[in-house]
Amino acid sequence: MGASEMRVYGGVTGADRKTERRAQLVEAGLDLLGGTEGDQLTVRRVCGRAGLTPRYFYESFADRDELVAAVHEHVVQTIATRALAAVEAAGPAAEAKIRAGLAELVRAVAEDRRHGRVLFSVTLTDPLLARRRVESSRFFARLLSGQARQSYGVPDTPELGLVAQFMVGGLAQTLSAWLSGALPLSEAELVAGCVEIFTAIADRKAPPPSG
Known part of the structure; x- marks a missing residue:
């Protein structure tokens, strides 16, 4: 051997x-x-x-520290894989994709709140985890930018990056507040509210139809 x-x-x-x-x-x-x-x-x-x-x-x-990094990576990959699969299965309509992705993301942190705490909890102040959260926020912003380009035909510009970072950061804060009980909303209400906000921003940034 x-x-x-x-x-x-x-x-x-x-x-x-x-x-x-x-x-x-x-x-x-x-x-x-x-x-x-x-x-x-x-x-x-x-x-x-x-x-x-x-x-x-x-x-x-x-x-x-290596284990902390591995745990965080596991959570990010689990949630990203689930959300992207939901988006792909939602069909071609842009709003349907937004709803499917957000619903699956919320479902993922609701089903296993450990995931939400690792990604969003303000009580976890580990310096390594803080750095990893910055990296994962950028990762999710890139995913969001990619979906915007694909579904809405939004050009890849610094402004798109700004909007994606803003939306990801706002969603993270919203989920953190919801998981802590500060937002007394049902899962369905939370998803509906987030979809409304995301769709409004996406429609505003989408280029006008040609012709």
Whole structure:
């Protein structure tokens, strides 16, 4: 057996077991970072929650910060994948795409509030998490700009970037307030309000029809 090969136990390779352990640690990290008690994430706590020894933690992560980054990335990718799939399935109408994307995003944070806390909670002040949130805001703004170009034919200009950043930032604050209970709205009411705002801005920025 070469150095690059892994032994197989019970039909599962060593690489597969490592992947499974990493996923366990990320899920445990999400529990602790996105829990109702705020950031309780330490190496000892996450290993206890995952039922793994520190040896297996350091198999996948150099330190706590690497796990925090992995948890945040997991949340961003989960929500982005769900929202984009909903947009693609919504058909060609621009407003239908806006409604589908926002509804799926709200549903994602409502179904698993850990996701919303990791992305938006003001009680999580970890410096690394703050930097990652800036990066994810830019990522979602790029996605929004791409949808605006595709659905409305809006040209790729600095003004589009400004509007996208403004909308993403406003939506993040709105979801943060809703998750904390400061906005006493149902999920359907929240989605309807956000769709109205997003559609109004999109219609205002869309180029006039030709002809």
